Amino acid sequence: xxxxxxKSEIEKMRAAGKLAAKVLNYAETLVKAGVSTQExxxxxxxxxxxxxxxxxxxxxxxxPKSVCTSINNIVCHGIPSETHILKDGDIVNVxxxxxxDGYHGDTSRTFFVGNVPDEIKxxxxxxxQAMLIGIETVRPNAFFGDIGTNIEKxxxxxxxxxxxxxxxxxxxxxxxxxxxxxxHKQKQKGxxxxxxxxxxxxPMINMGSYEVATDQSDGWTxxxxxGSLSAQFExxxxxxxxxxxxxxxx
Numbered sequence: 461x462x463x464x465x466x467k468s469e470i471e472k473m474r475a476a477g478k479l480a481a482k483v484l485n486y487a488e489t490l491v492k493a494g495v496s497t498q499e500x501x502x503x504x505x506x507x508x509x510x511x512x513x514x515x516x517x518x519x520x521x522x523x524p525k526s527v528c529t530s531i532n533n534i535v536c537h538g539i540p541s542e543t544h545i546l547k548d549g550d551i552v553n554v555x556x557x558x559x560x561d562g563y564h565g566d567t568s569r570t571f572f573v574g575n576v577p578d579e580i581k582x583x584x585x586x587x588x589q590a591m592l593i594g595i596e597t598v599r600p601n602a603f604f605g606d607i608g609t610n611i612e613k614x615x616x617x618x619x620x621x622x623x624x625x626x627x628x629x630x631x632x633x634x635x636x637x638x639x640x641x642x643x644h645k646q647k648q649k650g651x652x653x654x655x656x657x658x659x660x661x662x663p664m665i666n667m668g669s670y671e672v673a674t675d676q677s678d679g680w681t682x683x684x685x686x687g688s689l690s691a692q693f694e695x696x697x698x699x700x701x702x703x704x705x706x707x708x709x710x
Contacts, residue, residue, distance in 0.1 A: 462630060462638045464656035470698060472563040473632065473658055476513070477696050477707030480565030483507050484556045485710060487527070491571040493548045497529035500554060501540035508558050516557035516564055516635050523680060528555035528568075535623055535664050535672050535682040535690040548574030551584060553692045557635065564631050566660050567708035568694040580667075580689060583620070587665045587691040590615050594643065594661040598697055598704035603649035608642040611663055621670030623690070626682065628660040631696055644670075653699045658707065662694030 465473060483504050490500045505515050505526035515526035523537070530538035530553040531546070538544075538553075546552060555568035570584050593614050594607045608622075615622055628641030639651060643663040666672075668688030675681040684690050698705040 462651065462657055463632055464654060465632060465658055465698075466656070469563065469632065470656070472561050473565070473696070473698065473707055476558055476560040476563045476565030477567070478565070478710055479508070479511055479513055479560050480556050480558045480567045480696070481708045481710045482511075483558060484554065484567050484569055487554045487556065488569070488571055491546065491552060491554070491573060493546055493574045495546050496542050497531070497538070497540040497544040497546070497552070498542040500529055501525050501527050504556060511560070513558040513560040516559050516566075520635060529553070530555070530690070530692070532689055533684045533687050535666070535684060536626060536692060537680040537682050539678060539680055546573045549576055551576060551580060551689060551691060555694065562633055564633075564635055565708055566631055566635075566694065566696050568662065568692055570691040570693060583667050583689065584691045586615070586618060586620070587663065588693050590643075590663045590665060591661055591693040591695065594663060595695060595697060595704060595706065598653060598699055600653060600655055600699060600701065602653050604639055604641060604651055604653065605646045605649035607661060609645045611643050612645045615665060621666040621668060623664035623666065623670055623672055625672055626664055628662045628694075630657070630659045632658055655699050655701050657699045658696060660694055660696050662692060664690060664692045666690045
């Protein structure tokens with residue numbers, strides 16, 4: 461059941477999204493060689509609380525931290541740690557979700573740490589463009605399946621793998637709601653978009669194979685099976701009467 465948000469709910473989603481964007485922009489200032497992902501976690505959590513909100517990942521189905529920090533071949537759900545120190549040449553995705561006044565704002569970005577090879581920069585920039593292509597698909601009466609179809613048209617010729625085991629999702633009062641938002645082409649086009657729907661578009665794309673696996677020791681960390689790098693960008697999107705609005709912008 462895909463929920464249609466009321467005007468008052470949309471205003472709350474805007475506020476939560478704006479705060480999530482603010483925290484993610486702050487996280488960018490922390491991403492430097494020699495910094496631990498635990499430090500990024502702690503400072504982002506502190507900022508979230510300072511603004512009267514709560515870090516949604518913390519204790520969500522047992523997740524132990526306030527943000528996700530996914531380095532290099534980690535696709536998503538990387539757990540911050542004092543022993544995970546960023547190094548020159550790394551890429552790291554920081555995923556921020558806040559709960560403000562009962563509503564969620566969810567956004568992520570992949571950052572460069574120091575000097576990153578041009579080939580990797582180009583790959584990450586392509587992943588960002590893939591997210592934008594998905595977002596530009598959003599409009600009333602469009603099919604949810606069009607998002608993945610358009611992303612795949614852009615990504616497939618480049619030889620990258622679009623992760624299939626994980627996807628975007630509806631969001632609002634709940635962290636994860638209907639619908640599932642796939643980022644690769646589907647046999648079925650799925651349901652049509654309607655004004656008032658809110659969901660994330662967050663393609664996870666690997667430089668190599670699309671195949672991923674979950675670390676059985678912690679039950680959360682998802683990594684590429686072939687060891688290739690992975691990047692991701694994410695925004696929370698609102699379907700408007702004429703198109704879309706990105707809610708996770710300052």
